[in-house]
Amino acid sequence: MKKIGLTLLTAFVGGAMALGTYKVIENKYADNMSFDDKQQVYFASNHMTPNITSSAGEVDLTQAAAAVTPAVVYIRTTYSSNTSDPREDQLQRMFGDMFGQRMPQRSQPQMASGSGVIISPDGYIVTNNHVVAKADKIEITTNDHRRFKAKVIGTDPNTDLALIKIDADNLPIVKLGNSDDARVGEWVLAVGNPFNLTSTVTAGIVSAKGRGIGIIGQDNNDDDNPFGPTRNSGQPKARAGIESFIQTDAAINPGNSGGALVNTRGELIGINSAIASHTGSYEGYGFAIPINLAKKVLNDIKKYGAVKRGMIGVTFADLSETDKTQGINTDKTNGLYVTGVLPNSAGEAAGLKEGDIITKVEGNTVYESSDLQERVARLQPGDKINLTIARGNAEKNVTVTLKPETAPVRTAASRSSSELYNKLGASFMPLNANQKAKFHVNNGVMVTQVREGGIIDEAELPTGTVITSINKMPINNTNDIDKAVTNLKNGLMTISGYYPDGTKFNNTFSVEE
Incomplete structure (x- = not known):
């Protein structure tokens, strides 16, 4: 009986020594193993790894x-x-x-x-x-x-x-x-x-x-x-x-x-x-x-x-498109930078503010505008959507109740302003402090999107252009643009500002009202 016990003990100690020696050798030479060999070792010993089967089975x-x-x-x-x-x-x-x-x-x-x-x-x-x-x-x-x-x-x-x-x-x-x-x-x-x-x-x-x-x-x-x-x-x-x-x-x-x-x-x-x-x-x-x-x-x-579409009522720029968001003070590379919140909108009611960064929608990371737009487009007015926003160094969750898409009642003057604004064919974002310092200006907006066929496109003003004045009126936001585009003299519009490389421009266009 003692011989059997001694034999078992000897076998156990020998096995442990062999296993220990293998581990030492494995660790010593692991860096010299090919990736294929490492993968074989990993998956041979990792029994918890699930077997992946094709979604199509046999094709x-x-x-x-x-x-x-x-x-x-x-x-x-x-x-x-x-x-x-x-x-x-x-x-x-x-x-x-x-x-x-x-x-x-x-x-x-x-x-x-x-x-x-x-x-x-x-x-x-x-x-x-x-x-x-x-x-x-x-x-x-x-x-x-x-x-x-x-x-x-x-x-x-x-x-x-x-x-x-x-x-x-x-x-x-x-x-x-x-x-x-x-x-x-x-x-x-x-x-x-x-x-x-x-x-x-x-x-x-x-x-x-x-x-x-x-x-x-x-x-x-x-x-x-x-x-x-x-x-x-x-x-x-x-x-x-x-x-x-x-x-x-x-x-x-x-x-x-x-x-x-x-x-x-x-x-x-x-x-x-x-x-x-x-x-x-x-x-x-x-x-x-x-x-x-x-x-x-x-x-x-x-x-x-x-x-019937539900609307959040915010404008935004993709953080992933750096030419549209240069100068924004954030370390985030994914998300949507809120450039404006419309008055009486669902976004305003939920507490969204200009400068917020929408990082998630329904818990899913937002990489580009389509991630948000497609989710919202599935919903009806009155439906709720959950957003995660970054504001400063903190993140918070907000629930937005979508409002219906409405056509606002406009006076003749405001309708003219809207039509002229649309003729510009662009979207804009107010300059932040870093951007103002970069271009050495006290006011201005940055062109974030250009639609073909508009005045901005015909003037060959690319995204990243800074517009400081229209018709000699200082521009800080889209409301200023609305006022400036109606201040035409003899049907002419003068746009002044800086190209993305800092070169100054002053262009005059004929505009049909």
Whole structure:
């Protein structure tokens, strides 16, 4: 019995010594191990690491394609010659030629094409606003080659969505999914009608989420780029629309616009809307409107005929875009810097102040404006949204009750002021102390966004420009701009200030009131 005990003790001590020696050797030579070897050691010994399985399982896309294709329709639109000039409508210019394949005839009605997705058995179809905007006739061809005339129930240019309807029953539909659950790297299918090739399916993955590419609501007067959105245009664009695109590398081409982006379960997670391209054809990046945003827009259109939006009532600049926020005294690199709070707005009621930095929305980090805009765009007036803001060195949570979007009653004078302000085509932020010191001025505003076609754009004043006076009136904020732009003499407006490099300018423009 003693021999057995001695043997066990000897074995235990020997094993401990061997393990100790292994650990010494492992630590000594760990730095010489390759990353592959380190990974193998780590995952072999770390039994708590969960096994990751593909969201698609074995990649078989045939069932998803079979489920979705019958509900994706071909849309053909006709435009009369006096409304078909693509320069008459910015979205038609940016999207219609690129996705709609509009023919170049000028003396006769023109035609364009796109895609749509049936979302209700009684004939409701979702597509892009730019596919049907200003169309005189809309013809739908279903996957089984039936043809219908469609009518527009309503459109929302701010999200580039439209709801149309055909008179039919028992139609196949696509199941609405949850775009919040879509994961980067997940397999997806794009289904549409590129180049008039009906019922075309392409596959790829989700490349990114929450993309804002500055396309919706943008003017585009660049004759060298007739096909619309590209990502190398130099100056950042103002974002007039609501953008939080799902980016995918599934091939999307002219005619896919308005078609379906679905996951491997055949669930609709996005409406294909744009591509990043130098040529107008696929170059690797496509963008789809998240279905969770589309659901709210489409339900509102069906119920009210228009979208009812809740508003926070603040203006802001992305901290990530340093040229728009230079001089702000903060160590944060992500968030939205509040440049103004509108009077009687939801933001004012919640206690938001100019200079606050919105860092989170509903507990999720805000990296760019789309992170906030898309969340708010899903809500109705009266809904509440939780924000985290940084003020000074402290962070606090605030609950904002959204107020309805209203059109304020204006006098003739204020309406003229608003129209002239809009003609400037820019957004502005008051200078802080650091910026005033940098430019050696006592007052001024900084240009934070420039919209093409406005006075600021025509004057070639880039973002980061400081405007100190308009018509010899000192400028400190947007209220000063409102007053100054109405103080015209002989229809002339004089803008003075400094370029971002500190060079002084004094430019005079002719303005039609």
